[in-house]
Amino acid sequence: MATDYSAYRVVAAKHPWRWVGTAVVALGVLAVAWSLATNPRWEWGVVAQWFTAQSVINGLLETLKLTAISGILGFVLGFVLALMRLSASPLLVSVSWTFSWIFRSTPLLVQMLLWYNLGYLYEKISLGLPFTDVRFFEVQTTTLISQFAAAVLGLTLNQAAYSAEIIRGGILSVDQGQLEAAAALGIPAWRRSTRIILPQAMRAILPTAFNEIIGLVKGTSIVYVLAYSELFYTVQVIYNRTQQVLPLLLVATLWYVVITSVLSVFQYYIERHYSKGAVRNLPLTPLQKARKFFATHSVATQARNVR
């Protein structure tokens, strides 16, 4: 007869090397933190002084504004370009392809300067009948293309070229059978894209799209070449005056870290939303995990679990 083990005590396996590894990593982290805190050259006082200064906050708002506008416009245009690329019309396909080709193959810096200096190439921008002298409306290019307009134009068009490919990839990742089923049910084309295909494509699109947007947040710093006073240009102006180069770069860096962190939280919840139905059960949110942790580790529950 088999022995009955049900009354025996279970002893968990021991992992001594895991503890050694943890200790080494903890020491390393501590050393870095120590040097950051104690090395006076980081000038944390200066960082603190400038971190919430009015000019820095203004620059930050400009950075957020540029990111939001060119991010949204870029992805909307990218969506249109992706649909063109997937359409049955050879003309639309080649226009979309050419757009992505041009904007992906020229440096963003060059595009920026080109847009800003458009007035040199075309003095006036006008609306009229082509090949005639009839003009309904005419403006000086330089008044139309401000630093802001050049920045938005450059960032948007560039962003659109990349997001078009991301969205196209997402759409291609959805099973062809989904389109067939929707078509067989008589669901109209626009509804097929927005209700059936896009929500499923989002799972493939989102991680890369957030990569792009986080890249764009820091990418906006390139508009300093237009002397546009976003976050990075602002701190440059300040350290050129005060000569406190490292602490001010740190100020800008910390703000970029803050924005990226906030975006990462958004990313987590948006991805979770679109994973509905794709996984059998949704993973717990960090908050739910914490609640569960405390619920199972509280003294009361442990007492209850003891036989």
Place this chain on the structure above:
Amino acid sequence: MSTATPTAAATRGLVEITKVRKSFGTTEVLKGVSLTVEPGGVAVIVGPSGSGKSTLLRTINHLEKVDGGFISIDGELVGYEVRGERLLELREKEILKQRTGIGMVFQNFNLFPHLTALENVAEAPVVALGRSKEDARRRSLELLDRVGLKDRAGAYPRQLSGGQQQRVAIARALALDPKILLFDEPTSALDPELVNEVLDVIRELTTSGTTLIIVTHEMGFARDVADIVVFMDEGQIVEQGSPEHIFTNPQEPRTRSFLSKVLEPAFNI
């Protein structure tokens, strides 16, 4: 004799396929196929893989455009409009409208994974037929009840078994009140023990007055429910007739050779 007889007093759902041809690249998969299914009739198409069964089914709701021949439903051409002596290709919108009269059930179910069972069923009646959301919801619950899944209305497809998913897919196809239902190997992706729950639902539909065209490898089921059995091979209909005729007294050597391979001892019991 070579056409299906209606099992109920159905007046709509007459399918007439005339000399249909279809090629993919240089391979001709349908070589002039003609078939008539009477309103409310049940036609079961059998044959080896690659014989063109599925393609024929997909031409009926215009998921595949034919290269030659034509298909009509209740005398109305599928995909084309007759204007004088010319056939005008229908626009997308009109094709979608035709499709609402033809339900289709796929081998891989093709349920929308991000929508619940109820949302899957209720989507098309709202956007394709313009029913109210409340109305569609109520009717969809009825249909889910009919396939025995009312209590799983809120579940996502991946939370359901294969058999349950296919039953939801059948409810989804029924939601448009189609004249015709097309089944493309509805049980081929299922585990053997789940096949019957799906076949039972389909069997129940055979007396509903809806025309059913079923591509399947389930010979016992075909024999049981079919008004007409169609044997296809290499893009052609080799032989068609009543189940008794095809299964007990096939005339063509190709039919005999196919049936001898698929009718295993199980059928001789």
